[in-house]
Amino acid sequence: xxxxxxxxxxxxxxxxxxxxxxxxxxxxxxxxxxxxxxxxxxxxxxxxxxxxxxxxxxxxxxxxxxxxxxxxxxxxxxxxxxxxxxxxxxxxxxxxxxxxxxxxxxxxxxxxxxxxxxxxxxxxxxxxxxxxxxxxxxxxxxxxxxxxxxxxxxxxxxxxxxxxxxxxxxxxxxxxxxxxxxxxxxxxxxxxxxxxxxxxxxxxxxxxxxxxxxxxxxxxxxxxxxxxxxxxxxxxxxxxxxxxxxxxxxxxxxxxxxxxxxxxxxxxxxxxxxxxxxxxxxxxxxxxxxxxxxxxxxxxxxxxxxxxxxx
Amino acid sequence: xxxxxxxxxxxxxxxxxxxxxxxxxxxxxxxxxxxxxxxxxxxxxxxxxxxxxxxxxxxxxxxxxxxxxxxxxxxxxxxxxxxxxxxxxxxxxxxxxxxxxxxxxxxxxxxxxxxxxxxxxxxxxxxxxxxxxxxxxxxxxxxxxxxxxxxxxxxxxxxxxxxxxxxxxxxxxxxxxxxxxxxxxxxxxxxxxxxxxxxxxxxxxxxxxxxxxxxxxxxxxxxxxxxxxxxxxxxxxxxxxxxxxxxxxxxxxxxxxxxxxxxxxxxxxxxxxxxxxxxxxxxxxxxxxxxxxxxxxxxxxxxxxxxxxxx
Numbered sequence: 301x302x303x304x305x306x307x308x309x310x311x312x313x314x315x316x317x318x319x320x321x322x323x324x325x326x327x328x329x330x331x332x333x334x335x336x337x338x339x340x341x342x343x344x345x346x347x348x349x350x351x352x353x354x355x356x357x358x359x360x361x362x363x364x365x366x367x368x369x370x371x372x373x374x375x376x377x378x379x380x381x382x383x384x385x386x387x388x389x390x391x392x393x394x395x396x397x398x399x400x401x402x403x404x405x406x407x408x409x410x411x412x413x414x415x416x417x418x419x420x421x422x423x424x425x426x427x428x429x430x431x432x433x434x435x436x437x438x439x440x441x442x443x444x445x446x447x448x449x450x451x452x453x454x455x456x457x458x459x460x461x462x463x464x465x466x467x468x469x470x471x472x473x474x475x476x477x478x479x480x481x482x483x484x485x486x487x488x489x490x491x492x493x494x495x496x497x498x499x500x501x502x503x504x505x506x507x508x509x510x511x512x513x514x515x516x517x518x519x520x521x522x523x524x525x526x527x528x529x530x531x532x533x534x535x536x537x538x539x540x541x542x543x544x545x546x547x548x549x550x551x552x553x554x555x556x557x558x559x560x561x562x563x564x565x566x567x568x569x570x571x572x573x574x575x576x577x578x579x580x581x582x583x584x585x586x587x588x589x590x591x592x593x594x595x596x597x598x599x600x601x602x603x604x605x606x607x608x609x610x611x
Numbered sequence: 612x613x614x615x616x617x618x619x620x621x622x623x624x625x626x627x628x629x630x631x632x633x634x635x636x637x638x639x640x641x642x643x644x645x646x647x648x649x650x651x652x653x654x655x656x657x658x659x660x661x662x663x664x665x666x667x668x669x670x671x672x673x674x675x676x677x678x679x680x681x682x683x684x685x686x687x688x689x690x691x692x693x694x695x696x697x698x699x700x701x702x703x704x705x706x707x708x709x710x711x712x713x714x715x716x717x718x719x720x721x722x723x724x725x726x727x728x729x730x731x732x733x734x735x736x737x738x739x740x741x742x743x744x745x746x747x748x749x750x751x752x753x754x755x756x757x758x759x760x761x762x763x764x765x766x767x768x769x770x771x772x773x774x775x776x777x778x779x780x781x782x783x784x785x786x787x788x789x790x791x792x793x794x795x796x797x798x799x800x801x802x803x804x805x806x807x808x809x810x811x812x813x814x815x816x817x818x819x820x821x822x823x824x825x826x827x828x829x830x831x832x833x834x835x836x837x838x839x840x841x842x843x844x845x846x847x848x849x850x851x852x853x854x855x856x857x858x859x860x861x862x863x864x865x866x867x868x869x870x871x872x873x874x875x876x877x878x879x880x881x882x883x884x885x886x887x888x889x890x891x892x893x894x895x896x897x898x899x900x901x902x903x904x905x906x907x908x909x910x911x912x913x914x915x916x917x918x919x920x921x922x
Contacts, residue, residue: 307618314625382810386788386898393705393791477697480704498922499693502909505922519916521909584922587697590903598813598832605830611809611816611895 369400371465372483373457373539374472377449378416379408382594385415385611387474392423398483402467404456406449407431415610430456438552444560446473447550454549457542467539471532475591482585485577486536492569495578497534498587506531507581508574515574515581523558528565533586535561541568680711682776683794684768684850685783688760689727690719693905696726696922698785703734709794713778715767717760718742726921741767749863755871757784758861765860768853778850782843786902793896796888797847803880806889808845809898817842818892819885826885826892834869839876844897846872852879 374395378384388405395401403425407416410433420427432452450471457469468489472478486493494515496507501522508530509517518529528535542548548567550560578585685706689695699716706712714736718727721744731738743763761782768780779800783789797804805826807818812833819841820828829840839846853859859878861871889896 307622311618311621311625314622382815383898383900385895386809386900389790389898390701390705390788393708393789394701396708397704477701478704479700496920498697499905502906504693504907504910505920507916507920521911582918582920584696584920587694587700587922589694589697592901592903594810595813596815599815600832605818607893609807609816609818609893609895611898 368466370487370539371400371402371467372398372487372536373402373404373453373467373469375404375406375450375453375469376472376474377406377408377446377453378474380413380415382596382611383591384474385419387591388416388419391472391474391478392419392425394478394480396424397480401483402426402428404428404430404453406446406452408434408446408449428453428456442557444550444552444557447552447560451549454542457539458546461539461543463540463543465539468536469539469542470536473532475589476533477587477589479585481583482578485585489536489538489577490575491541491573492535492537492565493575493577494530494535494581495576495586496581496584497531498584500531500533500588505584506534508534508576510576510580513576513580515571515576526559526562528562528571530561530565531588532561533588535565535574537568679777681798681850682711682713682778683709683798683847684713684715684764684778684780686715686717686761686764686780687783687785688717688719688757688764689785691724691726693907693922694902695785696730698902699727699730702783702785702789703730703736705789705791707735708791712794713737713739715739715741715764717757717763719745719757719760739764739767753868755861755863755868758863758871762860765853768850769857772850772854774851774854776850779847780850780853781847784843786900787844788898788900790896792894793889796896800847800849800888801886802852802884803846803848803876804886804888805841805846805892806887806897807892807895808842809895811842811844811899816895817845819845819887821887821891824887824891826882826887837870837873839873839882841872841876842899843872844899846876846885848879 376391378388392403395403403420403423405416405420405427407413407430409431412429412431417429420429430449430452432448434446434448438447454469461467468486470486482495485495494508496505498505500506501520503521506518506520506529508515509519518524518526520526520529523529545568548564551563687702689699703714706714714731714734716727716731716738718724718741720742723740723742728740731740741760741763743759745757745759749758765780772778779797781797793806796806805819807816809816811817812831814832817829817831817840819826820830829835829837831837831840834840856879859875862874
């Protein structure tokens, strides 16, 4: 009797161990799915499908500690120019390391461009690709930029996400520089969170001034009288706030340059409700870098190279 | 007899499976060591030590397919300026995804600056931090830049690596944009490899012209008569070529701007020996982006903020 018990035990024990190990591997793999190896494996023709499958899988994704991690929705307006692919490349290189990340790229164009479509398909990121053309009359100096694109992304979120989805929305322009810590800071946004931005407003940095955990003013070099004297890269909004304020949008009518952020934030929050991040707004984790316009003075008038090369 | 055989088989089989699975996990873990999770775990005070341990571990590192992967030594000269930390941040975000990577950062300064030291210690990358000050007389417009810094890095490699080390050396300026594919292309460099560079020389791109697998000329908009009409970001050199040509250096004396690359490459190779990468030099995988100088016009003359914030 005893020997039968032992033999059964020794037959069952290792199978149980195998099951435990396999479950353990699966959990760990999902947390490193955002790595370069995945990126490199995605060179085939089934890219779009893989991407969709992955999106479905990860939208119910859990952090490595078992709790579900809110998805970070980064909204990036972009437009065709010499440095576009370069900018998107280094953005993707950063975003690929952020867990539970969803990139909403909105082109200023009448249709998806081939360059951006191909780029996103190979990026290894969960992406939504939108486009909306900004009418020429809005493309003058002094006019706010990318208004239509940001609103298109907000519209997409309102149409495709529900009160059950946990997420944080962030406006990630394509020429800024983002540290990975920034995304971990913003992930816990309950309503609207804020933090310093480097190299903006003619200063080394701008930041919300914090006292006893509340925002009480703004350290800025430019129009300190703005209700929210903050750059587009300086705040994040909980997805549910976006969904429960369906009419909150970026404005064209009556909007002044530099007032887009204030005009938008006024519709969804108050200064005293803001949640300061980055050690009470004392760390710069994002920089408002700008890339020089490219000199193409030596570009030949007629195509002189024997092949077409995408840049 | 038969039943004893079966029972032994069913007892042994799962144990064998467990051993196989455990070995498999260990192999896979080592190949994802370069990820964000590692980066985030490195926030304590034992950073330098961890880094050294890691360097030792990975210097005998093997690729996931069991063959040893040559280390990529990226040499990055850098100097203090408003956008320095931003530039290093997005570079590190890219490099962190390159397996078997060793970053040699050379500051133009009399000693290691605190900003760069702190940054590298937290970067999650295997780093060597050097510094050498460029004399003021060499800092005029039209003079070649970063000569002393690149030579210091070459000197370090010659002093710390031997004929047993497998590696590839690449000059990675701190404002360029690098795709991950670039590093996989250069990793197989036997002597000197070359590829196109985007947004350089007043053109969308420059590239070596290739016929039957050999470089036969240069598509360039500027001084096509240079022996090697190529940008610093357009080539990589096998470590053994650097070691076996101990006097090959970047020159100050007699060097003209834009001729640094040619002057250096002339000392170690010939045009007909160059190895074309990136699909016979038809893909742009690196871009010569430049970041705008920051406007600090609104920076207060006296320190007006209550805390010091690193940017």
